[in-house]
Amino acid sequence: MGALTSTSRCILVICQRLLHENYNVWNIDKVRNLFSEDVAKRILETPLVSSVHEDKVVWEEERNECYSVKSGYKLAMCYIIGNDTYHVAGNWNGIWKAQVPHKTHHLLWRLCRGCLPTRYRNVWNIDKVRNLFSEDVAKRILETPLVSSVHEDKVVWEEERNECYSVKSGYKLAMCYIIGNDTYHVAGNWNGIWKAQVPHKTHHLLWRLCRGCLPTRYRLLERRLECTLNCPVCDEEIEDELHIFFRCAVARDSWCAAGLSSVLHNAAYQQINAMDRIFAVCSNESNDTAGRVTMLLWCIWHNRNDKLWNDNVQMPRQIGRYVFDAWNDWYSVHKLQSNSVSGTTEADLVRWEKPVLGWVKCNVDVAFVSGSGRTSVELCFRDNSCQFMVGKTQWRQTVISSVEGEA
Ligand SMILES: [Zn+2]
Numbered sequence: 471m472g473a474l475t476s477t478s479r480c481i482l483v484i485c486q487r488l489l490h491e492n493y494n495v496w497n498i499d500k501v502r503n504l505f506s507e508d509v510a511k512r513i514l515e516t517p518l519v520s521s522v523h524e525d526k527v528v529w530e531e532e533r534n535e536c537y538s539v540k541s542g543y544k545l546a547m548c549y550i551i552g553n554d555t556y557h558v559a560g561n562w563n564g565i566w567k568a569q570v571p572h573k574t575h576h577l578l579w580r581l582c583r584g585c586l587p588t589r590y591r592n593v594w595n596i597d598k599v600r601n602l603f604s605e606d607v608a609k610r611i612l613e614t615p616l617v618s619s620v621h622e623d624k625v626v627w628e629e630e631r632n633e634c635y636s637v638k639s640g641y642k643l644a645m646c647y648i649i650g651n652d653t654y655h656v657a658g659n660w661n662g663i664w665k666a667q668v669p670h671k672t673h674h675l676l677w678r679l680c681r682g683c684l685p686t687r688y689r690l691l692e693r694r695l696e697c698t699l700n701c702p703v704c705d706e707e708i709e710d711e712l713h714i715f716f717r718c719a720v721a722r723d724s725w726c727a728a729g730l731s732s733v734l735h736n737a738a739y740q741q742i743n744a745m746d747r748i749f750a751v752c753s754n755e756s757n758d759t760a761g762r763v764t765m766l767l768w769c770i771w772h773n774r775n776d777k778l779w780n781d782n783v784q785m786p787r788q789i790g791r792y793v794f795d796a797w798n799d800w801y802s803v804h805k806l807q808s809n810s811v812s813g814t815t816e817a818d819l820v821r822w823e824k825p826v827l828g829w830v831k832c833n834v835d836v837a838f839v840s841g842s843g844r845t846s847v848e849l850c851f852r853d854n855s856c857q858f859m860v861g862k863t864q865w866r867q868t869v870i871s872s873v874e875g876e877a
Pocket residue numbers: 701702703704705706707713714717718719
């Protein structure tokens with residue numbers, strides 16, 4: 471049975487039982503009963519040699535019938551070279567002929583096959599690394615594998631697919647660590663804040679406010695900065711977040727002037743600290759209303775700083791009016807840019823309307839050029855068919871309020 475080369479030992483043991491006792495002939499019935507038709511056919515085709523009495527495993531590729539790495543590799547390469555791209559062209563015989571110990575042949579072979587570990591090709595200058603860095607840093611550098619296909623160094627940010635750093639992913643990563651192991655996390659509906667329809671700079675104000683890092687006088691004192699505690703706007707009460715944004719007389723009047731008094735007085739938003747109020751407003755109100763409130767808070771803070779650093783005082787009516795206009799302007803432009811105007815917005819409601827028959831409509835606007843001390847006024851008259859009738863512009867060397875100017 472010496473010719474049964476490609477079958478395993480256990481098959482050979484079974485085969486022995488398939489022979490007639492003392493004969494080198496297959497027990498055909500037994501074979502056909504035990505195996506499927508095609509396997510039985512192949513078994514029965516295997517010639518039985520009378521001189522071989524015991525089964526053994528035979529390697530056909532060598533004369534002595536014993537397996538060798540050389541002939542195994544040759545056989546494998548025959549199949550591999552025949553149909554794919556693993557073959558590396560070159561004078562391989564030349565390498566094997568070199569008169570050196572086998573282990574050095576193998577090094578050459580691995581080198582020419584491109585499968586030598588990278589540390590043999592791209593290597594760290596160990597002395598230099600150790601001289602330049604502290605022991606632990608040097609250790610981590612030297613442990614970093616060098617990849618032969620990378621020729622130029624570049625900074626890579628792993629948190630983004632395009633490998634470029636972004637504040638968003640950086641913040642996300644930082645928060646993962648922070649939330650995971652310490653007390654910096656502030657609970658609240660942060661998504662509600664970021665969803666408010668409003669310019670980014672005002673989002674940031676809300677974020678700082680809710681993180682407790684807006685430098686109100688109360689916060690400054692909390693961080694051991696010596697300063698007066700009184701509100702710089704009204705000079706009557708302690709300036710904390712609740713006072714400056716919700717309770718200060720100027721703030722309250724500004725809320726009303728901006729048309730948001732219903733939000734200010736809503737029973738659902740009377741929490742005892744400003745953060746909780748803001749989280750509640752952003753959660754319950756529409757993104758537009760939350761946006762208007764955010765814009766108002768930004769203007770109140772801006773006004774407070776203007777008073778503190780420049781001694782400029784604005785009336786609550788001016789603040790409220792500015793909030794209304796600024797939000798509508800931003801919203802119109804934002805909607806135009808996103809090209810997705812849907813439904814009726816408050817911005818649509820302030821469109822120009824033509825006067826009724828027999829009337830003439832006059833639109834007035836004033837402008838201030840900062841630093842010039844001038845106030846300019848523009849007038850435009852139109853009839854009930856929207857036709858322009860007459861216009862006028864003029865300026866005065868004086869600074870008056872927008873309400874006075876338009877009056
Ligand atoms: Zn105040």
